Amino acid sequence: MTDCGCTGSHETRRVAVTGGPGAGKTAFLELARQSFCRHVVVVQEAAGVVFGGGFPRDGSLIARQAGQRAIYYVQRELESVGDSHEPAILLCDRGTVDGAAYWPGSPEEYWASVGTTLQQELSRYDAVIHLRTPTAAQGYNRLNPLRVESAEDAMAIDERILAVWSSHPHHYVVDPSPAFLDKVSRAIQLLRQEVPHCCGGEAPDPDADDGWP
Numbered sequence: 001m002t003d004c005g006c007t008g009s010h011e012t013r014r015v016a017v018t019g020g021p022g023a024g025k026t027a028f029l030e031l032a033r034q035s036f037c038r039h040v041v042v043v044q045e046a047a048g049v050v051f052g053g054g055f056p057r058d059g060s061l062i063a064r065q066a067g068q069r070a071i072y073y074v075q076r077e078l079e080s081v082g083d084s085h086e087p088a089i090l091l092c093d094r095g096t097v098d099g100a101a102y103w104p105g106s107p108e109e110y111w112a113s114v115g116t117t118l119q120q121e122l123s124r125y126d127a128v129i130h131l132r133t134p135t136a137a138q139g140y141n142r143l144n145p146l147r148v149e150s151a152e153d154a155m156a157i158d159e160r161i162l163a164v165w166s167s168h169p170h171h172y173v174v175d176p177s178p179a180f181l182d183k184v185s186r187a188i189q190l191l192r193q194e195v196p197h198c199c200g201g202e203a204p205d206p207d208a209d210d211g212w213p
């Protein structure tokens, strides 16, 4: 973590980081923690909290639907806790929109099941950075113990995630790169454009004089 020396107040901008399994989100979030100041707060992945905490994963339709609803509610509450620290950037490891890609059924069914709409959930986030899942040839691996998907399934999930977020006005897509570090640093550069100048980023200061009286 860097020291920005910033004492200003910030209007929180929410940035969701997403992508299929094996896309490098974890490495990216770790680098983001090191590259930015304490005003960039990372929200942990809700699915990790839910499934890592032992939520049943027996593969049945009931369990899959219940799991996605649990993730949705945990995600919202993790974001509320993050907001309470008044960060400049709330960097979310996935967003509520991702659930539509994992839901066993149509996205419309998912939104109805948690009493919301696509538009409402997209508007929770100011920007979304999508790290594409590499193919097996590009280096997809299953080192993460919570990862249960094959390379083909992972690609299919990645496509669905891409589709559900596609109408977001600030949807940044980062393609796999032969050098993994290139991909991660491209994503960091995108994030830097969202971080206010006062905290070492390239976005305008929240209290900057914009020329209006």
Ligand SMILES: [Zn+2]
Binding pocket: 004, 005, 006, 037, 038, 039, 040, 198, 199, 200
């Ligand atoms: Zn700062």
Ligand SMILES: [Zn+2]
Binding pocket: 004, 006, 007, 008, 010, 039, 088, 196, 197, 198, 199
């Ligand atoms: Zn600042």
